[in-house]
Amino acid sequence: MNTRNRPGQRISPLHTATRQPYGLGTPAGVLQARARQSVFSSHEFSLNSDVPPNPACSTDSGRPCHHPLTNESENRRLLAHEVKIKNSFDAIVQVLKRIASLQHEPDFEQRAQAIAREQLGFELPADILADAWVADLDMRALYGESVMRMLRLLAEQARHTNPQQDTDEAMAFFLDSGYHAVDISPCSDGRLKGLVRYILRLPDGAVRSRKAYAGAMFDVDANVKRWVETELMRFREGRPVTADAGTRYLKVAVYHWSSSNPTHEGCAAHGSNVTAAAEAGLKRLNEFRQAIENSFCCGASVDNLLIGVDTDTDAIKVHIPDADGAMSLYRFVDNIELYRATVNDDASSARLKLHRAILEASAITGWGAGNGEPHEGMRRLIASLLINNLSQIEYVCSNWGGRYADIGHAERFINVGEGFEEFQMRNLAYLAHLHTVEEGAPDMDVGIKIFTKLNVKHGLPIPIAIHYRYDSRVPGCRERSAERCQRIRAAIEGRYPDLAAKGLLACSMTVQDKRPGSPIELVEAITA
Ligand SMILES: [Zn+2]
Ligand SMILES: [Zn+2]
Numbered sequence: 001m002n003t004r005n006r007p008g009q010r011i012s013p014l015h016t017a018t019r020q021p022y023g024l025g026t027p028a029g030v031l032q033a034r035a036r037q038s039v040f041s042s043h044e045f046s047l048n049s050d051v052p053p054n055p056a057c058s059t060d061s062g063r064p065c066h067h068p069l070t071n072e073s074e075n076r077r078l079l080a081h082e083v084k085i086k087n088s089f090d091a092i093v094q095v096l097k098r099i100a101s102l103q104h105e106p107d108f109e110q111r112a113q114a115i116a117r118e119q120l121g122f123e124l125p126a127d128i129l130a131d132a133w134v135a136d137l138d139m140r141a142l143y144g145e146s147v148m149r150m151l152r153l154l155a156e157q158a159r160h161t162n163p164q165q166d167t168d169e170a171m172a173f174f175l176d177s178g179y180h181a182v183d184i185s186p187c188s189d190g191r192l193k194g195l196v197r198y199i200l201r202l203p204d205g206a207v208r209s210r211k212a213y214a215g216a217m218f219d220v221d222a223n224v225k226r227w228v229e230t231e232l233m234r235f236r237e238g239r240p241v242t243a244d245a246g247t248r249y250l251k252v253a254v255y256h257w258s259s260s261n262p263t264h265e266g267c268a269a270h271g272s273n274v275t276a277a278a279e280a281g282l283k284r285l286n287e288f289r290q291a292i293e294n295s296f297c298c299g300a301s302v303d304n305l306l307i308g309v310d311t312d313t314d315a316i317k318v319h320i321p322d323a324d325g326a327m328s329l330y331r332f333v334d335n336i337e338l339y340r341a342t343v344n345d346d347a348s349s350a351r352l353k354l355h356r357a358i359l360e361a362s363a364i365t366g367w368g369a370g371n372g373e374p375h376e377g378m379r380r381l382i383a384s385l386l387i388n389n390l391s392q393i394e395y396v397c398s399n400w401g402g403r404y405a406d407i408g409h410a411e412r413f414i415n416v417g418e419g420f421e422e423f424q425m426r427n428l429a430y431l432a433h434l435h436t437v438e439e440g441a442p443d444m445d446v447g448i449k450i451f452t453k454l455n456v457k458h459g460l461p462i463p464i465a466i467h468y469r470y471d472s473r474v475p476g477c478r479e480r481s482a483e484r485c486q487r488i489r490a491a492i493e494g495r496y497p498d499l500a501a502k503g504l505l506a507c508s509m510t511v512q513d514k515r516p517g518s519p520i521e522l523v524e525a526i527t528a
Pocket of ligand 1: 398
């Protein structure tokens with residue numbers, strides 16, 4: 001007897017692990033409800049019990065979804081990674097509570113350090129512990145310092161364990177689709193921090209740049225400069241392919257919205273207006289392309305792609321370019337629709353439907369009408385992105401109970417300056433990309449407002465990680481970056497004097513060489 005297709009046989013362990021067994025003694029009400037518990041507990045802040053279920057599985061009668069094209073082992077690996085990182089940060093409060101209860105006992109310092117080493121993996125600042133006998137333990141300072149030490153510890157671990165071996169393969173894949181460089185500009189919203197590794201499932205090294213901008217409104221001039229650098233490298237060094245290879249440069253802009261609370265939890269930079277967000281991204285892409293075509297002759301051009309992300313479900317919407325590379329807000333493939341339409345198919349018919357969906361979108365008439373289909377490489381690329389994202393839709397579905405409970409903000413720290421490439425994960429950090437505080441003041445104010453609710457309300461300081469990258473090939477660059485950290489820190493403390501005076505701003509300053517895999521360096525060690 002063939003039992004392989006028996007119902008329930010293909011349910012992954014993730015779906016069943018958290019569910020209580022049903023039996024004769026199970027009350028009927030429980031059986032009816034069939035609540036699927038999520039791996040992640042919902043965060044206290046911005047928890048909304050009225051959140052509708054994930055549209056991908058709302059037709060589902062309590063049966064866990066399983067899409068034939070989902071990469072289950074990758075989903076398990078990413079889940080383990082996310083759980084580890086987030087639990088590490090969330091454990092800090094519990095450990096510090098335990099340590100605080102010991103502060104008047106003999107051998108306090110030794111016992112506190114032993115607990116910290118065992119539970120957190122690092123030692124606490126000795127001077128803060130040593131002062132505990134005279135006044136009470138300074139929990140704010142201890143908390144702020146612990147978050148920063150955890151950050152550096154996890155970054156250090158990530159540097160040693162990050163799998164880079166997929167990079168060549170992904171590079172080969174992009175080249176196969178006709179692209180020698182892929183440059184992605186998402187919005188700087190913390191919910192898009194997992195874009196490359198989680199939502200699009202691309203290996204880091206394969207993407208030339210993924211600098212985030214508020215509202216995905218990337219700096220066209222800076223992008224033209226990066227394009228020039230990329231092309232120059234092809235001419236001078238033949239990397240990754242020579243200039244005559246006929247490959248293209250792909251620029252991707254990523255906007256976002258919230259399907260369950262579209263008017264409040266969408267893109268803050270565009271007043272949660274999804275049309276405005278998409279339009280702005282498309283406009284920048286067109287300007288970028290225009291800039292390249294106007295400035296450089298001989299048919300120099302780039303391919304553009306506009307992608308939207310629903311930050312509740314991580315499902316993407318890909319705007320399909322036409323044969324001329326032009327896009328429309330009204331011509332797209334919505335991956336959540338595709339997920340729903342193919343979840344019960346076998347792998348090959350699901351794949352077939354997916355390719356057909358791209359062609360059907362291209363054939364649309366009316367407002368979204370374009371001039372035919374995109375070239376074959378672009379079609380292949382879009383198909384791969386859609387397939388990759390199916391795994392992420394299921395990831396959110398099965399681990400978060402259909403939809404993220406923290407549809408709003410639940411970041412663990414504010415990241416000022418440049419992002420830590422070691423952490424590419426949703427809602428871990430609020431990124432304020434500042435050159436000077438004056439310039440980035442609105443971004444910073446939003447971050448402080450979010451953390452006033454998240455932390456200050458509970459008496460906890462706001463952890464602020466000021467981080468800049470430098471180029472070790474440029475003399476003095478490291479020292480200048482370190483000084484810049486100090487200037488930014490002073491400016492932040494000057495802008496929020498009340499918080500600073502109460503010890504509610506816990507700033508840490510670090511710099512890091514631009515070369516991939518470089519260690520994070522403490523500014524105190526450089527300027528001392
Ligand atoms: Zn589902
Ligand atoms: Zn945004």
